[in-house]
Amino acid sequence: MVFTIGEEIGLVGAKRLDYSKIKAKLGFVLDSGGPPGEIIIKAPTQYSFKATIKGRAAHAGIAPEQGINAIMVASVAIGNMHIGRIDDETTANIGIISGGMATNIVPEQCIIDGESRSIKPDKAKAQIDHMVGEIKKAADRFQLKPRLRWLKNTIKSIYNQTRYRFALL
Helix, strand or coil: CCCCCCHHHCCHHHHCCCHHHCCCCCCCCCCCCCCCCEEECCCCEEEEEEEEEECECCECCCCHHHCECHHHHHHHHHHCCCCEEEECCEEEEEEEEEECCCCCECCCEEEEEEEEEECCHHHHHHHHHHHHHHHHHHHHHCCCCCEEEEEECCCCCCCCCCEEECCCC
C-alpha cells in the first residue's frame, strides 16, 4: 500500500517514491471527485509553469513614468489568454500571481503560476504554448524578457477516457 502527499503542488510524494520496492503491476488511485461507486480510468496530461516578469521599479508618486510595472505586463498577458474550460477535454488556469512591494513603488517583478490539462497530450501542449506565447508577447510589447521555468513534467495518460459507474449492492 502506498500513500503519497503534496500531489496538487507538484507530485511531491510520487516523485520521491522508491519504485524498486513496489512489486505490484497494477494499482488503484483513490483521488477523484464524483459519486460513490464511480471509477475513472484516465488522467490528463498536465503542463505547469512559473513565469517571472522583471520590469523596472520607480517611485509611483514622483516618477512613475521611469518605471515599467511588471504587474501590468502580467495583466496584459493574462487578459489575452484563453483560460478556464477550453473544450470538453482541456482546461487552463492561472492559479497564483504575486508581485510588488509597496503601493508607492512601481512593481519591478511579477510572478505568474499557470497550468494546462487535457486528456489529449497535444491539446495540453498547444494550450500551454498559447499561454507562454501571450506572456512573451506582453513582455515584448514593453521590451522585457520574461524568465520561464517548467515546474512539472507531463503526466501522460495510458487509459481510455471512460468513466464507469457501479451500483453498490
